[in-house]
Amino acid sequence: MTFSQRIFGILVVFVIFYTIILLVKKGRLKEEYSWMWLLTGLILLVVVLRYDFLVLISRLIGAASPTNALFIFGIIFLIFLSLHFAIKISLLTYEVKNLAQKIAILEAEYEQNKPGASRRHNQIL
């Protein structure tokens, strides 16, 4: 890895760190989701500072070159990230559904119990 490549890599890592910390500080990113981005930055930093690690891993997994290994790990990371968000969206969908159902039932009960509502609504309870 050339000196300029290394400087560029370190700059990218610091931009990632800075952006994540800023987003958490402003409350636009929850701490819960920030750790994986910080970890990604840290792994990138290790790769930039110790390129021989990447070469070693490339040999271990049988990749033709360290760049290939980097791409493979990048794609695997993105797949797991998508899966993580799909799980989160599913949980949120359940929560929104349950909340909306609860609100609907409570609103119906409230409408019925409101003074003067008996003439307008069917009394069933």
Next chain:
Amino acid sequence: MKKCIIIPAFNEGKNIGSVIQGIREYSNADIIVINDGSKDATARCVREAGGYVISHPFNMRYGVALQTGYKFALKHNYDLLLQMDGDGQHLPGSIPRFFEMLESGQCDVLVGSRFLGAGGYHPGMLKIMGITLFKILIRIMNGERITDPTSGYQCMNRKVFSIFTDDSFPCDYPDTNVIIRLHRMGFVVKELPVDMRPNPEGRSMHRGTLKIIYYFFTMFLSIFITMISDKDYYRKNGVRP
């Protein structure tokens, strides 16, 4: 026994009033309409017809509307629950028979079958093929004959609808998968001949090739999940009757 009739409704302002009036001729059970985020006057029409309305803040589809009805029925201690469509497809003449059979304890769930009735409703070829496929699946998995596994005209007791209030209820398409699951849980599922007619406006939940493909995919996945996970689920929740 405290009885209710739940009707999921989405933009059924034109039909829902007559559906409620039709039900009133046959039953005094509480009529609860789940207005699933309708853009028309469904809620007002229900109130004017004397029904009780629960309005979702936005459209969440048929299965979620049904589940809201189950949750309401559980909260308000109903013993028997009958569900039917709000578009007038399900003719109300069978309602007393539904409740009679459930009250006598002959079964836990009673599914209204259009194919055992007088035969006023003839679904299209694609629907018949789908229904036949699910009938065979139920026969293989449950060992029992259900002639109309996709019927939404059903009656059930409290033990059954209380199970449907948790997140394991398949809100996307609660059809054959639910019947298979109930049988595996030890509930007695029977059928009752009913009369149905086609949707007056020709509407259907399963219109469009992509929707049909998605329906079949969801159904098979749900049945597969039922097969592999139910034993753990029942043990954990202790719901086997």
